[in-house]
Amino acid sequence: MGFVPDITAAMPQPTTPLPYLIIDFDSTFTQVEGLDELADIALQGHPDREKVVGEIRALTDRGMSGSLSFSESLQQRLALLPARREHLPVLVEQLKGKVSESIVRNRSFFERFPGRVYIVSSGFREFIEPVVADFGIQADHVLANTFTFDQDGRITGFDPDNVLSRDGGKILQLRELDLSGDVYVLGDGYTDYQIREAGLANRFYAFTENISREAVVARADEVLPSFDEFLYQNKLPMTLSYPKNRIKVLLLENPDVRAAELFRAEGYQVDSVPGGLDEEELMERIEGVSILGIRSKTQVTQRVLDKANRLIAIGAFCIGTNQIDLTEAMKRGVAVFNAPFSNTRSVVELALGEIIMLARRIPEKSPKMHAGEWDKSAKGSFEIRGKKLGIVGYGNIGSQLSVVAEAVGMQVLYYDVAEKLQLGNAVRCRTLPELLQQADIVTLHVDGRKDNTNLIGAAELAMMKPGAILLNNARGHVVDVPALAAALRSGHLGGAAVDVFPYEPKTNDEGFESELRGLPNVLLTPHIGGSTAEAQRNIAEFVPERIMQYINTGNTQQSVNFPNIQLPTQQAHRLIHIHANVPGVLARINNVLAAHHVNILGQYLKTNEQIGYVITDINQEYDQEVIKALREVEHTIKFRVLY
Numbered sequence: 001m002g003f004v005p006d007i008t009a010a011m012p013q014p015t016t017p018l019p020y021l022i023i024d025f026d027s028t029f030t031q032v033e034g035l036d037e038l039a040d041i042a043l044q045g046h047p048d049r050e051k052v053v054g055e056i057r058a059l060t061d062r063g064m065s066g067s068l069s070f071s072e073s074l075q076q077r078l079a080l081l082p083a084r085r086e087h088l089p090v091l092v093e094q095l096k097g098k099v100s101e102s103i104v105r106n107r108s109f110f111e112r113f114p115g116r117v118y119i120v121s122s123g124f125r126e127f128i129e130p131v132v133a134d135f136g137i138q139a140d141h142v143l144a145n146t147f148t149f150d151q152d153g154r155i156t157g158f159d160p161d162n163v164l165s166r167d168g169g170k171i172l173q174l175r176e177l178d179l180s181g182d183v184y185v186l187g188d189g190y191t192d193y194q195i196r197e198a199g200l201a202n203r204f205y206a207f208t209e210n211i212s213r214e215a216v217v218a219r220a221d222e223v224l225p226s227f228d229e230f231l232y233q234n235k236l237p238m239t240l241s242y243p244k245n246r247i248k249v250l251l252l253e254n255p256d257v258r259a260a261e262l263f264r265a266e267g268y269q270v271d272s273v274p275g276g277l278d279e280e281e282l283m284e285r286i287e288g289v290s291i292l293g294i295r296s297k298t299q300v301t302q303r304v305l306d307k308a309n310r311l312i313a314i315g316a317f318c319i320g321t322n323q324i325d326l327t328e329a330m331k332r333g334v335a336v337f338n339a340p341f342s343n344t345r346s347v348v349e350l351a352l353g354e355i356i357m358l359a360r361r362i363p364e365k366s367p368k369m370h371a372g373e374w375d376k377s378a379k380g381s382f383e384i385r386g387k388k389l390g391i392v393g394y395g396n397i398g399s400q401l402s403v404v405a406e407a408v409g410m411q412v413l414y415y416d417v418a419e420k421l422q423l424g425n426a427v428r429c430r431t432l433p434e435l436l437q438q439a440d441i442v443t444l445h446v447d448g449r450k451d452n453t454n455l456i457g458a459a460e461l462a463m464m465k466p467g468a469i470l471l472n473n474a475r476g477h478v479v480d481v482p483a484l485a486a487a488l489r490s491g492h493l494g495g496a497a498v499d500v501f502p503y504e505p506k507t508n509d510e511g512f513e514s515e516l517r518g519l520p521n522v523l524l525t526p527h528i529g530g531s532t533a534e535a536q537r538n539i540a541e542f543v544p545e546r547i548m549q550y551i552n553t554g555n556t557q558q559s560v561n562f563p564n565i566q567l568p569t570q571q572a573h574r575l576i577h578i579h580a581n582v583p584g585v586l587a588r589i590n591n592v593l594a595a596h597h598v599n600i601l602g603q604y605l606k607t608n609e610q611i612g613y614v615i616t617d618i619n620q621e622y623d624q625e626v627i628k629a630l631r632e633v634e635h636t637i638k639f640r641v642l643y
């Protein structure tokens with residue numbers, strides 16, 4: 001299944017009649033250079049294989065980028081190549097598996113218009129012809145060099161009478177072809193561009209799906225990251241409903257590199273900004289972005305969303321989503337996904353470590369040792385075994401910490417505003433004060449909703465036992481920091497660990513300010529509760545997968561602001577309709593479908609207070625007018641078609 005953008009996307013006008021397409025073979029039709037691959041096969045077991053293959057590749061590259069004359073490059077390569085006739089079938093099989101992905105995807109295009117496509121290549125007919133034949137391209141539309149062989153079947157060189165073996169061979173070939181009408185050239189090499197330069201083609205498209213050569217791209221009329229893009233621009237029939245290379249991803253705050261890798265592998269364009277962006281900066285960068293990836297720092301406000309003209313989804317590469325205006329995103333048809341448990345364990349481990357460190361007053365002892373002071377004493381230090389751990393917020397993190405804390409012998413109390421399954425021997429407290437008054441250590445694991453601002457203030461701190469310890473690994477605004485600093489300074493609290501702050505620096509270059517700096521037995525960490533290799537890797541796989549699934553199938557499972565729908569895939573065109581949740585929209589959609597005699601294969605609707613999300617699978621035969629009519633249904637927020 002593919003993807004069509006929202007109704008604002010402008011579709012280009014069709015190109016009629018279809019121009020002649022002159023397509024290069026090596027690194028364009030296929031992902032690789034045929035001669036390089038042949039060298040690899042022919043040199044199997046050769047002691048200098050790597051060296052010779054490397055030399056051949058370098059010569060190919062110099063020929064392609066225009067820094068060495070083509071005939072010189074070809075001659076030198078063949079001289080290095082100990083290839084034989086029997087290597088060719090092996091090469092053909094290899095190349096069949098390495099046809100460019102977007103060409104494979106659009107096989108039906110080639111099958112439908114074989115008369116308009118020519119493969120013009122400086123490669124060799126012996127391996128090109130059988131590969132392109134699978135796409136319905138006949139031998140007389142393949143223009144390429146031919147090998148010469150000796151009596152023993154060894155490749156000795158190339159046929160010098162073939163124009164393609166000469167410098168400027170493609171130009172000579174196009175002259176001989178003498179095509180009338182528009183001619184478009186698609187290729188990755190300088191010699192492809194030269195056809196256009198010689199005035200034998202109207203347009204040159206630099207094809208960069210496999211390799212992007214600066215000198216070639218600089219001279220192109222258009223750059224094609226995929227063949228889908230060519231078909232889309234020229235409004236020709238294509239397998240995807242929208243070229244994936246048009247989907248722009250903006251990643252902030254350094255998520256693990258795997259995230260960018262996955263998005264790139266899907267064919268999206270990825271831009272990364274190290275650190276966060278403030279509201280104004282993000283407002284400037286968000287235009288044209290389809291997928292925004294952030295962590296806990298970046299605030300996605302209504303003002304940012306107002307500028308987000310192409311936004312489809314936001315990925316929070318973390319658990320918390322309080323930094324995103326979820327309702328405003330939803331009203332604009334922007335789905336938000338997070339990683340609800342990819343870093344849970346990391347936070348739990350940090351909390352457990354902090355409890356032990358604080359109980360042994362390590363934040364005081366370690367700096368003293370670094371300063372050369374030996375302060376051996378048991379004063380103020382205690383075991384955590386048998387102590388009461390009060391967990392505020394018994395969600396994924398709180399409840400996992402409960403199990404781990406019991407395993408090391410702590411008695412667990414918890415308080416949650418929601419009804420929660422009590423694990424092990426944990427004891428539920430009915431109120432927050434009940435917990436605060438009993439616990440030796442209080443740890444906060446509530447979410448960052450606004451109502452939780454100053455959940456722990458001076459009054460709550462005063463309720464805590466003298467000498468008790470407080471941990472905040474939840475969100476900075478949950479604790480009144482000046483009140484906490486006062487409680488520590490007065491000695492009422494015995495220590496604290498704080499990982500999250502009301503204001504956090506945007507990047508590692510910005511300084512950190514807080515009343516908590518320099519206080520005794522206080523562990524301060526730079527919001528690293530979830531910053532472990534394991535957590536970051538998990539998150540960087542989880543979030544892109546959710547987003548790509550949403551884009552490719554409409555599946556909103558685990559979206560934090562959209563009605564959740566998981567759908568079976570079927571042979572159908574899928575209409576994805578997001579609308580304001582007012583009465584009658586579904587009926588209107590179905591009236592349009594009925595009026596156009598469209599056969600519905602399946603339909604799914606889910607609503608929440610603000611929006612309705614309806615997915616309709618329809619028969620693949622329908623009039624394009626129906627799409628236009630559906631876009632015009634009143635209260636539509638976003639509409640797209642997948643096929």
Ligand SMILES: NC(=O)C1=CN([C@@H]2O[C@H](COP(=O)(O)OP(=O)(O)OC[C@H]3O[C@@H](n4cnc5c(N)ncnc54)[C@H](O)[C@@H]3O)[C@@H](O)[C@H]2O)C=CC1
Binds near residue numbers: 344
């Ligand atoms: N320091 C760090 O690097 C990290 C911090 N976090 C923070 O931890 C929070 C909790 O994460 P999870 O356990 O996965 O979330 P969760 O949503 O599973 O659990 C939160 C729990 O807090 C409860 N709650 C909310 N307000 C409350 C209140 N006023 N009093 C008592 N209970 C309340 C909820 O009912 C829920 O059960 C996240 O929302 C995030 O802000 C999460 C991961 C890493």
Ligand SMILES: O=C(O)CCC(=O)C(=O)O
Binds near residue numbers: 318321
């Ligand atoms: O790692 C981060 O940037 C944020 C971690 C966090 O606070 C979360 O997952 O909610």
